[in-house]
Amino acid sequence: MLDAHYAGDRGPLFKLAVVTAMLTIVTLGIYRFWAKTRIRKYIWSSVNGGQDAFEYTGTGIEKFLGFLMAIVILAIYLGIVQMILFYFGLTLFTAPETPQQALTQMFAFYITVLAVLPLIFFAQYRARRYKMARTRWRGVRFGMEKGAWGYALRALGHWIATLATFGILLPWQTFRLEKYMTDRTWYGDAQFRQDGKWTALFGAARHIYLAMATLLAGGLAGIVAQSDVVAALAGVVGVIWFMVGIVSYRVNAFRYLTAYKILDGRIGFAAQPETVNVVSTLILGGLMVMLISALVFAGLSAAWFVVMTPAALMGEGAVFVAGLVAAVLYVLALAMSGSLALVWVIQPVIGHVVGTVTVHNSDALGEIRQRAHDSGADAEGFADALDVGGAI
Template sequence: LWGAITSEPRGPMDVVTQLGATYVTGLAVLPLIFFAQYRARRYMLSRTRWRGLRFAMDAAAVGYAWRALLYFGLSIVTLGLLTPLATFRLEKYMTDRMWYGDAGFEQEGQWSELYPAMKHQFIAVGVLLLGGAIIYFGQAVGLGGTVMFAGYLWLLFGFVYYQVESFKYLTARKVLDGKVRFTSNASSGRVIGIFVLGAILIAILAFVLSMVFGALFGILAASSGGFGMNGDGDGMGIFEGVGVLVVLIAVLGYLTSLVLIGALVTVFISAPILGHYVDTLRVENAGPLEQIRQRAGDQLADADGFADALDVGGAF
């Protein structure tokens, strides 16, 4: 079995075995991802203060993980139709365990009211089906392919639209201490604009960086005798003289590019989108905030390392 998983597929059964192993591995990682999602919010809240009062969150990552697995499975089985249920119930689970000072949050609303936020996804699926029908029944591959490409783009827009609109709905129905409410005026168009502009800038900078490293690599490779044979015909010219430096620069350039691109994503995409959400968030009926008092700080030393990041105690 191990040989069938790790070797090149020799038949249909090997392909099925490798696909099964891949999906099993992915499913095994999912609980850790859901653990991390809950603990990440809890950790950030414990390090956040507003008006001098700290936020907090109950230790309940285990309950969140198995619920997330359940709702994630329901969404897959229903081909995404129960995605609003998963979104609402998981957000409610976390919100109902959040605190600001000695006041608790509560998530109100109904999961079915998130369906309007999925309208563009439904339209996109219809466009994709239309494109498939044009190819299958009309034998018009070019036209059908164009329609399906438009459907994929529409589906991506629909995904962003759902994220923004569901955030706005859930935010408007969060209540703090039974009195304080919130509203969000975030725009899906603005979020998409930030993402597209950021992706273009990152692509340009990545291209310039690759050209610089490529030119430097070429110069050093040429000065070390190139990639061909050396004078003795042993084929080691690239590793003589400054050849080792060429390889070292190539490796460092690759690692630097990974780190730099990650930083650029934060600067040009993640941070501006987060800033847009923050700038469009408003507090309604803020008067009762004056009555909220500080609460004892939570001990979250275990959140500083992945081995202790789960609410199950101990380390691996």
């Protein structure tokens, strides 16, 4: 049996996040591909399975080139969609002059959004495939088979089914999509397999269902009793419960799906993350980030008013220098705020989850051999272009 643990610290990651965020701002966003790569390298290297750390081998330049290629393809795709809409008299680029034109323009907007949805799901699969292809452990690389379009079509169908059933089929969606990706994932020459049953995830989703029932019951009670207070109270309770329920569902679904993952037909896994730990980290860490950020920005605002009055009396040159210094400090504060979220929220959650993972029959890992490099595992171009690749 092999236990995993996370060895990352707040200090080094915070320093790395601030520096890379500043470079990203200075380069008008271009450095973000290298920034994400450096942060991933740190986090991957902090995850240890036994005595062996993971290794991330992706590069910033391949992510940047993949992004440029995706932008070109996305522009052509959306251009074709707009040409088709224009053929049927629908367009997004003219100001509506009548209510009918406003309605048709809204219809065209929703069609455009729906046309992009398959690309978002396509990007999610390709992003995961890229990260797998660029991850190594014990000198052996992970990998995923091609299947992005198959995943996109399945994800679209499952989301439609989930929305049509008001969330009842969410467990089916979660299980089937995870199984599709897991069954196409490899570690060296050994293949993963997702076992289990989708109906077992109903228990994990119970808080989501109860929150939705609370919102519905509160709305009906408010109508019957003609009381806005009852409806508002039920709405507040229901929304908070729903948000906590989403976190609880993801944690418990992860536990179940991990317990039924099999590698090479004989290596098993277990994970025991606690919902209370994750929720408290999200709440307390989020409050800490907001408090520190608010104090920093409040201090900068106060300093601005204090400095600008004498600077105005000294002339335009002093005003320019003071404004330049204030702009630099403001940019630094923005970089610090995002970095705080990384070290106070994201890293603690990763550390908690990783620390609960156990590999059963780990001796069999020594029999797994290297696999060939995955050709066509692109650098998350669509994920970055569609802003679904921002997560670590």
